[in-house]
Amino acid sequence: MSNSKLLQVARAGAMAWTLATVAGSAAAENGETPRYGGALNIGSVYVTLSALSWDPYDWNWKVNHDTGFYFEQLIAGDLSKSRKNGGKHRFVADASLPSDGLRGELAESWEWEANPLALVFKLRRGIMWPEKPGVMKTREFVADDVVFSFNRLNTSPRKQADYFDFVDRVEARDRHTVVFHMKAFNAEWGARFGWGYNSAIVPKELVDAGPSNWKNATGTGPFQIAEFVQGGFQTYVKNPDYWDKERIGNTDYRLPFVDKVTYRTIKDTATQLTALRSGKLDILESVGWRSVDELKKSAPTLLWSKRLSTLGQYVALRVDSKPFDDIRVRRALNMAVNKDEIVAAYYGGNAEMLGFPMYTDWTGYYQPLAEMPPSVKQLFTYDPQKAKELLKDAGYPNGFTTKMQFCTCSPAHGDLAPMIAAYLEKIGVRIELQPMEYGAFLSAMTTRKNAPMYLMNKGHTNPTMTIRTNFVTGQLWNPSQWSDAAFDRKMADVYATRDEAERQRMLREMTVHMLDQAPYIWLPTAYLYAAWWPWVKNYDGELSVGAVRPGPIYARIWIDQELKRKMGF
Known part of the structure; x- marks a missing residue:
């Protein structure tokens, strides 16, 4: 296409409006009470791609996106510091977390020790691996799980060269304390083994059962995988034993709110937009600018966020x-x-x-x-x-x-x-x-x-x-x-x-x-845009609490099913 033709086409379709970000207001400010139940259907940032791997050992870039519903990590993004909660962070970057926007996930706290240099994690007590028939009995998450997961990743033939070379060894000091002994300080330690692409904590029982088979998957996170159809969808159901809570107003609510989350795999843009307009998708996380104007006309009640x-x-x-x-x-x-x-x-x-x-x-x-x-x-x-x-x-x-x-x-x-x-x-x-x-x-x-x-x-x-x-x-x-x-x-x-x-x-x-x-x-x-329906609550376009890992974000969303029915869906 010639430059002049490109200009003509682009100018003919240029938008005559300026998009204002319509943020999902904090629930506490609106006086809304969270509601449990319902299903959340999502066209994710990778809506065209099915899961590429179920095992972190494969060192696949997308594995957190698909397993981060049930595999947890030592550290995660602190969503209490998100913009919707009055903070300054949007949590939209693919694999970067701000140093003042971190919280312990499986770890309760961490601190550096000197001479010799070490990073010590105190783990949360009472977090349970759920029972998975044929895979494992329920038991407590302990320090040995962290040591096992790190050592397994470190011996993968697919490991990125030099990725963990600054770590001398990892040991369990006691049942709830893990020590990363360092050869040298590395400023990227958090992204390497705290909340990054290769930081998931996996139980040995799952590895013994066969970690590449999604049917064996289990974890301490807010959801458990229930169904997977290659090129179609993957469905996660509520983990009734999940440990975390969300403070809204002065009340702590157990998570997750929804009973089920489904990723829809949709290859072409037109079908994605139709699924959003028809309410078959509650959220579409990536909308190109050329589609926004039309969607605002055909579905004017959609809410929006904009990101680079x-x-x-x-x-x-x-x-x-x-x-x-x-x-x-x-x-x-x-x-x-x-x-x-x-x-x-x-x-x-x-x-x-x-x-x-x-x-x-x-x-x-x-x-x-x-x-x-x-x-x-x-x-x-x-x-x-x-x-x-x-x-x-x-x-x-x-x-x-x-x-x-x-x-x-x-x-x-x-x-x-x-x-x-x-x-x-x-x-x-x-x-x-x-x-x-x-x-x-x-x-x-x-x-x-x-x-x-x-x-x-x-x-x-x-x-x-x-x-x-x-x-x-x-x-x-x-x-x-x-x-x-x-x-x-x-x-x-x-x-x-x-x-x-x-x-x-x-x-x-x-x-x-x-x-x-x-x-x-x-x-x-x-720039890209995320769009969602007003019945999706406690959400403002956040995408990741680590490296392409949105599971804890979805755990904090609830569905106003009465509003959804009133809107004809």
Whole structure:
């Protein structure tokens, strides 16, 4: 599609309204009393994907999303500090929690010990593993469960290299105390084994029974899985023995409120929207901006929240090969892409010019474009004449020809790839586009055989990991093949730094440096929306209490079934 045609299409569909976030008011302020019972049907942020694994041992990125209903962790996000409860946190980031927004989950408390360095967790007493016929009898959750889970994960052949190397060993000091003995301090300890992608606590009895079989699954969390149909749905039912409570007003209520939660797997957008409009979905967690205007007209009582996508996007430029080993070429390509036009035309204004590698919600780490030095701002300013001059200075007065891969799994990239190619052709850079299926596309990167230009999405994860995985030598998710020994040493220093304010300063400097070096063509990050019906209570668009783990959020939602009936559903 040509740039002019794209502009015409986008402007024709541009929205003439400004979306105001309609937050779900705190129940205590409304004087509402929680109600038990009913079912919650959700089109999640991964509504197109069924579960990919049921066993944390597989080190699969999505496992918390599916097992986090019943597997718990030592630490979780503190939802009492969410915006709906008068706090400052939205809990929408995919795998990052603020340091002042944590609570013990299976852990009651934790503290550091010195000489030798250790992190000591005091566990909650009286939490029970529920009985699971053929798998285990009911028994208390104890420190040995934490030790077993960590050691098992640490011996997985799929474990990420160096992930737990800063931990010397884990031991049970007594029945309710776990000690993580450290070789060295690592600032990312919470994301590694506290509340991250690989932090679930799993009973040995389940492993013995067969952890990859969802029918064997059991855990201490608010729900237990009851049914799974690949490509269709997965249903979780209330755990009647769940230990946690929610304080509303001056009353503590046992959780969960609803009897059942169902994830619906729906592949296409039109069917997702129909399911929401018809009330078959109570919540649809990801709605693209093009659909919002129509939904507001056809279902005007829906409530909304807006967030920046947790997937940054860019075109990686292989700095280990010509011509992209020359910073002048990389900067030229950035200036040749009209990013303002992409935001205005392609996204209808629903995008952030600078939304990666740092996420806008990461206070202290994220710096807006307006605060960046002129050399960084230049990369986001459309200047094809300057781009041509830089190419000439680099020895490419007539441009060059290269290849760009992109994944057919992303409809947006099917539009953006030719658009970017059209921009670059204006400065003499001719792009051969190579669309690829997801498996081949991912394999190209992980085997370091990706094309010189590689258009992709990547999760922000957290403030340290986003810099490490994208720009540290040899990292799997480093498609530009960026390698700088001095930068690697700075990253190691960040992990060794205990003071968060100092880490923030260091990472801000490192982010500016990498933006300036332009190993990527930096592209805008889109905004997404969540929509839900008014009968969904105690909810404000929260998505995760750890790494893609929403189970405790759903446990705190209740359904006003009388209101639902009055609304005709």
